[in-house]
Amino acid sequence: MSALDAKLAAALSSREQRQIRRRLPDPTSSSDSSSLIDFSTNDYLSFSSSPMLRDRFLSVLSEAPDILGSGGSRLLVNGQAHNQLEARLAHFFGSPTALLFNSGFDANAGFFACIPQQGDVVVYDEYIHASVHDGVRASRAKNAQFSFSHNCIISLRKLLLRLIDERPSLVDGTCSLFLAVESLYSMDGTFAPLAEIVELFDQYFPRGNAHLVVDEAHATGIYGPQGRGRVAQLGLEDKVLARLHTFGKALAATGAVLLTNILIRDYLLNYARPLIYTTSLSNANIIAASCSFDMLENGLAHKLANDLFGLVAHFHEILRPRLASIPQDLLALPFHLQHPLQGNSSGLLSPIIPIMTSQPRPLSAYLLNLGMNARPITWPTVPKGKDRVRVCLHAGNTRQDVEMLAEGMLNWAESVLLEAKQKRKAKLRHQVNGAFTVLLESKL
Numbered sequence: 001m002s003a004l005d006a007k008l009a010a011a012l013s014s015r016e017q018r019q020i021r022r023r024l025p026d027p028t029s030s031s032d033s034s035s036l037i038d039f040s041t042n043d044y045l046s047f048s049s050s051p052m053l054r055d056r057f058l059s060v061l062s063e064a065p066d067i068l069g070s071g072g073s074r075l076l077v078n079g080q081a082h083n084q085l086e087a088r089l090a091h092f093f094g095s096p097t098a099l100l101f102n103s104g105f106d107a108n109a110g111f112f113a114c115i116p117q118q119g120d121v122v123v124y125d126e127y128i129h130a131s132v133h134d135g136v137r138a139s140r141a142k143n144a145q146f147s148f149s150h151n152c153i154i155s156l157r158k159l160l161l162r163l164i165d166e167r168p169s170l171v172d173g174t175c176s177l178f179l180a181v182e183s184l185y186s187m188d189g190t191f192a193p194l195a196e197i198v199e200l201f202d203q204y205f206p207r208g209n210a211h212l213v214v215d216e217a218h219a220t221g222i223y224g225p226q227g228r229g230r231v232a233q234l235g236l237e238d239k240v241l242a243r244l245h246t247f248g249k250a251l252a253a254t255g256a257v258l259l260t261n262i263l264i265r266d267y268l269l270n271y272a273r274p275l276i277y278t279t280s281l282s283n284a285n286i287i288a289a290s291c292s293f294d295m296l297e298n299g300l301a302h303k304l305a306n307d308l309f310g311l312v313a314h315f316h317e318i319l320r321p322r323l324a325s326i327p328q329d330l331l332a333l334p335f336h337l338q339h340p341l342q343g344n345s346s347g348l349l350s351p352i353i354p355i356m357t358s359q360p361r362p363l364s365a366y367l368l369n370l371g372m373n374a375r376p377i378t379w380p381t382v383p384k385g386k387d388r389v390r391v392c393l394h395a396g397n398t399r400q401d402v403e404m405l406a407e408g409m410l411n412w413a414e415s416v417l418l419e420a421k422q423k424r425k426a427k428l429r430h431q432v433n434g435a436f437t438v439l440l441e442s443k444l
């Protein structure tokens with residue numbers, strides 16, 4: 001074995017031992033190729049199986065002048081379809097400009113790697129997506145990257161006050177602060193307190209040198225007027241420097257759009273490496289994304305989002321009361337769903353429902369056996385001690401699906417408890433038998 005092979009194999013086997021080795025799921029267990037009920041994908045509105053969207057896509061595709069490839073980087077080949085979609089999205093989202101990226105990952109990595117300048121500070125929620133971490137790490141804001149506790153305004157305020165105290169350039173406005181949040185967090189289903197953050201900025205940065213960047217990856221299509229996201233829902237468009245909407249989740253396409261001002265767009269075109277040094281989205285991709293936006297504009301997304309929220313409410317109604325009798329480490333809702341009014345400032349329903357358990361893999365395997373696909377999520381994707389099965393509900397799920405899921409999880413927990421009880425009994429019997437034998441022997 002070469003030195004490289006030995007080192008790579010050792011790292012993988014260490015992950016294996018710690019039960020965190022990643023593997024591609026069995027393709028037969030993915031919802032598109034089998035009859036499994038989908039509680040896993042980010043296809044929140046079930047657009048991927050929408051006959052209306054499919055018909056629209058095929059019809060536009062068959063009429064389009066260009067469908068295959070895109071010919072190169074946007075900097076070399078700037079296709080009509082790409083420009084038209086950008087213009088349309090800038091208008092749809094009420095933004096000065098829009099810039100397409102091949103993925104949400106590229107957009108975050110590109111933005112955060114090049115927009116913060118020397119002397120600037122980047123602050124982010126501790127649960128922010130890996131793509132923001134990658135971007136910030138590559139940025140010029142070296143040794144000026146700080147996280148605050150998830151969704152905690154008190155923690156954020158404390159951090160901002162400390163930074164203001166330590167860095168006069170943030171007070172005199174010669175340097176900038178960037179704050180990265182997700183409007184809906186993908187692993188927790190929690191909502192960023194956007195309005196409160198804007199208030200803090202107005203209070204502490206009256207010179208306007210604090211900039212909010214909102215990743216709407218998981219909120220796109222579901223929240224706000226015509227699915228335009230949480231920023232639009234709260235009317236905060238003018239308070240946000242950049243918004244990211246991805247096409248790969250509820251929109252069942254691929255790619256992303258960054259909504260921002262003209263100067264930043266121009267700067268990204270010059271400096272964002274994941275935009276410059278890559279082939280742009282194919283024309284077919286652009287058509288797919290564009291057809292999904294048709295579904296936002298024609299009201300289909302709104303109707304499906306309402307169906308989805310009905311299912312989420314139903315799931316909570318049947319699950320919550322029955323969890324009371326089950327030990328928390330076996331099966332529990334996270335704090336914000338146990339105490340919706342305290343834990344979640346917005347009171348909104350989220351299709352992402354983490355089911356906290358110390359045994360995510362056995363629970364997921366049990367559900368799979370019953371024909372349901374809900375994925376286990378462990379460290380390093382989530383913090384240590386916060387293992388879970390991540391349940392994603394979809395507009396296309398039925399009430400019966402959701403009831404079967406709740407029942408399946410509760411039955412699993414009861415079977416684990418029963419097994420533990422039987423083991424304890426057997427151990428006790430063994431100990432009693434042993435003591436009895438010793439007693440008998442001492443009498444002989």
Ligand SMILES: Cc1ncc(COP(=O)(O)O)c(C=O)c1O
Nearest residue numbers: 103104105129182186217246248
């Ligand atoms: C919050 C968030 N931002 C960005 C991304 C990346 O988006 P994309 O899948 O388009 O690369 C994801 C996807 O995992 C995400 O969850």
